Amino acid sequence: MLSQVAVRILQRVIVTATRGRGLYDVTAAVAAVVTEAGALTALCSVLLRHTSASLVVQENADPAVLRDLERWMDRLAPEDASYEHDAEGPDDMPAHLRSAVTLSSVSIPVMDGSLALGTWQALYLWEHRRAPHRRELVVHVAGV
Amino acid sequence: MLSQVAVRILQRVIVTATRGRGLYDVTAAVAAVVTEAGALTALCSVLLRHTSASLVVQENADPAVLRDLERWMDRLAPEDASYEHDAEGPDDMPAHLRSAVTLSSVSIPVMDGSLALGTWQALYLWEHRRAPHRRELVVHVAGV
Amino acid sequence: MLSQVAVRILQRVIVTATRGRGLYDVTAAVAAVVTEAGALTALCSVLLRHTSASLVVQENADPAVLRDLERWMDRLAPEDASYEHDAEGPDDMPAHLRSAVTLSSVSIPVMDGSLALGTWQALYLWEHRRAPHRRELVVHVAGV
Numbered sequence: 001m002l003s004q005v006a007v008r009i010l011q012r013v014i015v016t017a018t019r020g021r022g023l024y025d026v027t028a029a030v031a032a033v034v035t036e037a038g039a040l041t042a043l044c045s046v047l048l049r050h051t052s053a054s055l056v057v058q059e060n061a062d063p064a065v066l067r068d069l070e071r072w073m074d075r076l077a078p079e080d081a082s083y084e085h086d087a088e089g090p091d092d093m094p095a096h097l098r099s100a101v102t103l104s105s106v107s108i109p110v111m112d113g114s115l116a117l118g119t120w121q122a123l124y125l126w127e128h129r130r131a132p133h134r135r136e137l138v139v140h141v142a143g144v
Numbered sequence: 145m146l147s148q149v150a151v152r153i154l155q156r157v158i159v160t161a162t163r164g165r166g167l168y169d170v171t172a173a174v175a176a177v178v179t180e181a182g183a184l185t186a187l188c189s190v191l192l193r194h195t196s197a198s199l200v201v202q203e204n205a206d207p208a209v210l211r212d213l214e215r216w217m218d219r220l221a222p223e224d225a226s227y228e229h230d231a232e233g234p235d236d237m238p239a240h241l242r243s244a245v246t247l248s249s250v251s252i253p254v255m256d257g258s259l260a261l262g263t264w265q266a267l268y269l270w271e272h273r274r275a276p277h278r279r280e281l282v283v284h285v286a287g288v
Numbered sequence: 289m290l291s292q293v294a295v296r297i298l299q300r301v302i303v304t305a306t307r308g309r310g311l312y313d314v315t316a317a318v319a320a321v322v323t324e325a326g327a328l329t330a331l332c333s334v335l336l337r338h339t340s341a342s343l344v345v346q347e348n349a350d351p352a353v354l355r356d357l358e359r360w361m362d363r364l365a366p367e368d369a370s371y372e373h374d375a376e377g378p379d380d381m382p383a384h385l386r387s388a389v390t391l392s393s394v395s396i397p398v399m400d401g402s403l404a405l406g407t408w409q410a411l412y413l414w415e416h417r418r419a420p421h422r423r424e425l426v427v428h429v430a431g432v
Binding site: 150151153155187189191193194195196220221227228229231237240241243244245247248249251280282283284286 | 294295329330331344345346347350352353355356357360361364389390391394395396397399404405406407408409430431432
Binding site for chain 1: 287
């Protein structure tokens with residue numbers, strides 16, 4: 001246990017430009033904030049500041065996993081259903097539904113200065129809108 | 145980066161009285177704990193102490209989004225299906241299913257003394273039972 | 289509020305051996321790390337290092353809730369659908385889908401030295417693969 005030591009805290013806002021629907025690996029961008037913080041034993045918390053995109057931790061090995069995820073979510077929250085909220089087009093409300101069942105924030109321990117993700121894990125920003133968007137992530141690192 | 149400084153920690157239990165199924169905006173109640181903590185750079189973590197309600201970060205602008213969410217979730221976890229666990233009525237097990245695919249806890253960075261949510265984001269307590277309930281949230285703020 | 293005090297941080301990796309698909313209560317194992325940390329007011333964050341299993345906070349009272357959850361998820365992400373990613377068998381891609389809509393990490397405040405879960409809440413590791421697996425959880429406790 002580490003105790004009786006002062007804590008380092010670093011916050012950064014990361015901006016990711018998406019090219020429309022799909023999963024974008026943001027692990028390296030988040031890890032760069034961890035490196036900048038210089039903490040060896042810490043917690044790295046990430047918040048996505050949007051409700052028509054989300055965060056998800058998924059496999060980084062086979063891209064087919066991401067394509068299957070996309071197709072499955074498309075059936076779970078279909079565009080051709082009838083929604084009351086449809087001002088921004090048929091992909092608008094499905095984007096909110098997708099975000100409601102995935103993550104808005106995730107907290108990843110930092111061990112020995114690195115994100116303690118598993119070997120096959122990556123952190124993805126999941127864009128749910130069809131048009132490109134500018135998405136903001138707030139990264140908060142606190143540790144020693 | 146802020147370092148070599150002592151950390152402030154504040155915990156509060158917030159009680160929300162729900163009027164049955166629906167989404168209740170708890171952002172202001174959580175923000176009040178952040179203000180009380182007096183930390184400028186911090187992490188605010190919220191835990192919901194129930195398994196038939198959940199937390200969700202969603203759009204705060206158009207109430208139609210919340211109604212569409214409710215209708216969609218009602219189809220995803222229908223009351224008229226057959227469940228083994230039905231002691232408390234037809235809305236009992238669907239409430240657990242809804243909570244399993246939404247959030248039990250969420251962590252929101254605090255920047256410049258305020259929750260760093262996006263412009264269109266609010267934190268909702270999603271009541272999944274039809275009857276009014278008393279719901280407890282534990283709010284933990286740690287920062288400097 | 290507790291302030292001007294040094295913070296204790298403890299990290300431990302917990303290994304859980306699963307016997308195939310199902311929900312495994314890991315509350316006691318996580319609570320043991322909290323006890324070891326010796327912090328009274330803290331945040332306990334748990335990360336699951338896998339993408340074919342997940343974390344979920346659910347009712348600890350009636351085991352029928354867990355069986356209903358399993359059956360519902362089996363219909364939501366069926367094995368008999370057609371997936372592009374199927375190298376490891378029919379339960380492989382459904383496991384990723386299940387994990388995408390449940391939790392990879394959860395943060396639980398510690399009050400008076402104990403996890404501040406509700407009376408009826410437990411933290412479960414949800415194994416989504418049919419074969420037994422060795423699953424790693426990273427537990428991070430920080431507080432005073």
